[in-house]
Amino acid sequence: MTAVTANDVSLSWYEASARQRIDALVDAGSFSEFIGPELREISPHLSIFDLPEQFDDGIVIGRGRLDGAPVLVAAQEGRFMGGAFGEVHGAKLTGLLRAARALKQDLVILFDTGGVRLQEANAGELAIAEIMRAVIEARREGVNVVGLIGGRAGCYGGGSLIAGTCSKLIISEQGRLSVSGPEVIETNKGIEEFDSRDRALVWRTMGGKHRYLIGGADTFVDDEALAFREAAITALKVGTRCDVTVLEAEQARLERRLQRFGEAEDAVEIWQALGIDDPTDVPALPTGAFLRAATNRENADDAR
Amino acid sequence: MSDWGMQKAALGERLAAGRQHARGKVVPIPSLPAFLKAVIRSGDRVCLEGDNQKQADILATALANLDARDVHDLHMVQSGVVLPSHLHIFEKGIARRLDFSYSGPQSARIARMLFGGKIELGAVHTYLELFARYFIDLTPNVALIAAVSADKDGNLYTGPNTEDTPTVVEATSYKNGLVVAQVTEIVDKVPRVDIPGDLVHFVVEAGRPFYVEPLFTRDPAAITETQILTAMLAIKGIYAPYGVRRLNHGIGFNTAAIELLLPTYGEKLGLKGKVCTHFALNPHPTMIPAIESGWVEQIHCFGSEVGMEDYVAARSDIFFTGPDGSLRSNRAFCQTAGLYACDMFIGSTLQIDLEGHSSTVTTSRIAGFGGAPNMGSDPRGRRHPSEPWLKAGAEADPDSSAALRRGRKLVVQIGETFGDSNVPLFVEQLDALELARKLDLDLAPVMVYSDDVTHIVTEEGIANLLMCRSKEEREQAIRGVAGYTDIGRARDAKLVEQLRQRGVIRRPEDLGIDPLDADRRLLAARSIxxxxxxxxxxxxxxSRFRNW
Known part of the structure; x- marks a missing residue:
């Protein structure tokens, strides 16, 4: 039971802005922002390219309560520069993660990103490395870092690497999680390898259902803010470890997974191998039926 | 003595030549090249069926593969120049002259070929206009058409995408022309007879369906909040006060937004049953929520839409369907319906000038007209009254006697002041004029003429051109809703304010609309x-529209 409900109105996570997502995620009225837009910490690079800046540099960070428990929150705004990581954007998340470690407070990251901002690539790449280190250091202190993926920009590039270091990932059908984006693959490998305009192909390769089925995400939820909230509350209650045993187990699982599915040409073949009765129907299944069909999915257990 | 059967005799010769390559009426695919060479004569007027949706693609490719030494100087009379093969026919010298209506994806190439003299242009028409000329001075000698299935007698089933076929066959076959159909398959009995077999001379079994472009699918996920605001303005500021029940919507995100706001915003305004009950419209997927919530009584369609077939078949109370259950579309009838039986057309455009002329051409593209000018024009032959038509007529001419006053069709142009890639919607001069000069055309390709357009809607408000009494007022009314474009910034603020006092210009606040309420959460569907x-x-x- 949830004592405090944040928002009883249906809100599509996919549609919502970063700020709307935070409002709907945490207990009503509990959020206070760090380094808010009034401080105008803008990107030092974008003006060189004559590009518009945003006063929060596309990420909202702060502290709130989730089902009464204190939590730190970071939300990327996918509608600004595709939620991409730049210098300030990255530094805000790094700082928040370091605070999480120091305060021993759990942290939730609302991913919505295409990866590193090309206009500030060096700073952005450095930020990704710093953030991954900060995630691991926080987790080593027993802090949970939960990732929520269901925004319009998906979770690509450096964002997907960070997601890989989180303790739990929650994803919706609309959410996409992949290192290289569809257009990047098509540009480098040709349309025969990947047709980025075939959206059904994009989603069955990178979308939430597939990621959940192959153990790339831990919880599958509807595209509803309330569903993300409930899942985040649950995920934070389960403590996860982060040590050599866990990482070695995950390494072994990934090797097995590669052996098992490495030859598959399409996600549908993988779903078939997972024993799903009507694998071609997977994209059309509503959440309940999908979760029932997914009982034999690959499971990352605690390995993340 | 004249011989009054010369055309029949010529047809007889073609039939005899064709039969050499056919078994009965059926032409096997391998014989198609030799067959076409035998039945088409140099100088023929040929209608190759295809519009903005369906395409007789197998026959188009076969025609383009002919040798120009065998067949040349054809005069193509066709709705759409859409497939690359349609222009190969000219590039290779098989055809020389062209009369058409719509060119969509080939608009840039067709312009280059016109500049280069590869194509001798008759004229660019509207669909209905070209169909009309099929019966007067552009009657085809040969029609190459597309259907879903045929029986061995040539009875054709054209399925949901019937579109232009009945018109083309009527004009060709009854005037001693030859009709050849490509079909997906030959069956013992067709599901319904759309075209009687005695009008069809040969059929080609293609083994796959003819190509159809999903032109009318708009992904709700791409609708912006500015478009939602324009849709709210249109619903509250035009649909409601005129009580528009019979109408046509153009393609575009603004009208898709209107369709998706009916069950939410429209419902809130209490407009259900009072507006948008009867449509001349393709089965837009974005109409589904309005249909499902009981807004719509009836829709007649120009064509079908890819993926909507089963839905339409299951909603025969709304759509026109055949005894087999599937949609029956007919472009000529639907265009006529849109012209004479609808009280409003609303659609987007690319450029509007200071008089209110609008156009979708740019200097390097000739996209053609399709059906929009018929939908977006006031039919002078209309005689039946209706409330919106009479009200619009009275606004345009308040002083004359009501019984002798024509009504007016509402012709609404809707868009954002800055469109795709931040290109301004409002311009000093249409690109169409420059194009006409470069190509030495008698007429600039104008989509909707200034004297037909009655309202312009942008996020800045609604300009009611019916209530403008002078050229100057009209110009200021347009400038008044042109926002921060150069046209908008050059407005006469005082005159614009006067127009607003008179209700010629209505801003969102004048209509009680808060722009901050224009939120995607208002859309009845936010994704495919x-x-x-x-x-x-x-x-x-x-597949290309699915994000799951």
Whole structure:
């Protein structure tokens, strides 16, 4: 039971802005922002390219309560520069993660990103490395870092690497999680390898259902803010470890997974191998039926 | 003595030549090249069926593969120049002269070929206009058409995408022309007879369906909040006060937004049953929520839409369907319906000038007209009254006697002041004029003429041109809704304010609309998947539109 409900109105996570997502995620009225837009910490690079800046540099960070428990929150705004990581954007998340470690407070990251901002690539790449280190250091202190993926920009590039270091990932059908984006693959490998305009192909390769089925995400939820909230509350209650045993187990699982599915040409073949009765129907299944069909999915257990 | 049977005799010769390559009426695919060479004569007027949706693609390719030494100087009379093969025919010298209506994806190439003299242009028409000329001075000698299936007698089933076929066959076959159909398959009995077999001389079994472009699918996920605001303005500021029940919507995100706001915003305004009950419209997927919530009584269609077939078949109370259950579309009838039986057309455009002329051409593209000018024009031959038509007529001419006053069709142009890639919607001079000069055309390709357009809607408000009494007022009314474009910034603020006092210009606040309420949460569906779910799984969107 949830004592405090944040928002009883249906809100599509996919549609919502970063700020709307935070409002709907945490207990009503509990959020206070760090380094808010009034401080105008803008990107030092974008003006060189004559590009518009945003006063929060596309990420909202702060502290709130989730089902009464204190939590730190970071939300990327996918509608600004595709939620991409730049210098300030990255530094805000790094700082928040370091605070999480120091305060021993759990942290939730609302991913919505295409990866590193090309206009500030060096700073952005450095930020990704710093953030991954900060995630691991926080987790080593027993802090949970939960990732929520269901925004319009998906979770690509450096964002997907960070997601890989989180303790739990929650994803919706609309959410996409992949290192290289569809257009990047098509540009480098040709349309025969990947047709980025075939959206059904994009989603069955990178979308939430597939990621959940192959153990790339831990919880599958509807595209509803309330569903993300409930899942985040649950995920934070389960403590996860982060040590050599866990990482070695995950390494072994990934090797097995590669052996098992490495030859598959399409996600549908993988779903078939997972024993799903009507694998071609997977994209059309509503959440309940999908979760029932997914009982034999690959499971990352605690390995993340 | 004249011989009054010369055309019949010529047809007889073609039939005899064709039969050499056919078994009965059926031409096997391998014989298609030799067959076409035998039945088409140099200098023929040929209608190759294809519009903005369906395409006789197998026959188009076969025609383009002919040798120009065998067949040349054809005069192509066709709705759409859409496939690359349609222009190969000219590039290779098989055809020389062209009369057409719509060119969509080939608009840049067709312009280059016109500049280069590869094509001798007759004229660019509207669909209805070209169909009309099929019966007067552009009657085809040969029609190459597309259907779903045929029986051995040549009875054709054209399925949901019937579109232009009945018109083309009527004009060709009854005037001693030859009709050749490509079909997906030959069956013992067709599901319904759309075209009687005695009008069809040969059929080619293609083994696959003819190509259809999903032109009318708009992904709700791409609708912006500015478009939602323009849609709110249109609903509250035009649909409601005129009580527009019979109408046509153009393609575009603004009208898709209107369709998706009917069950939410429209419902809130209490407009259900009072507006948008009867449409001349393709089966837009974005209409599903409005249909499902009981807004719509009847829709007649120009064509079908890919993926909507099962939905339409399951909603025969709304759509026109045949005894086999599937949609029967007919472009000529639907265009006529849109022209004479609708009280409003609303659509987007690319450029509007200071008089209110609008156009979708740019200097390097000739996209043609399709049906928009027929939908977007005031039919002078209309005689039946209706409330919106009379009200619009009275606004335009308040002083004359009501019984002798023509009504006016509402012709609404809707768009954002800055469109795609921040290109301004309002211009000093249409690119169409420059194009006409470069190509030495008698007429600039104008989509909707200034004297037909009655309202312009942008996020800045509604300009009611019916209530403008002078050229100057009209110009200021247009400038008044042109926002921060150069046209808008050059407005005469005082005059614009006067127009606003008179209700010629109405801003969102004048209509009680708060722009901050224009939120995507107002849309009855926010994704293609929502549309599929709203249809109870009956709408099956093509793969490229699915994000699941």
């Amino acid at each position: 998947k929502d549309l599929m779910l709203a249809s109870g799984g009956l709408y099956r969107p093509p």
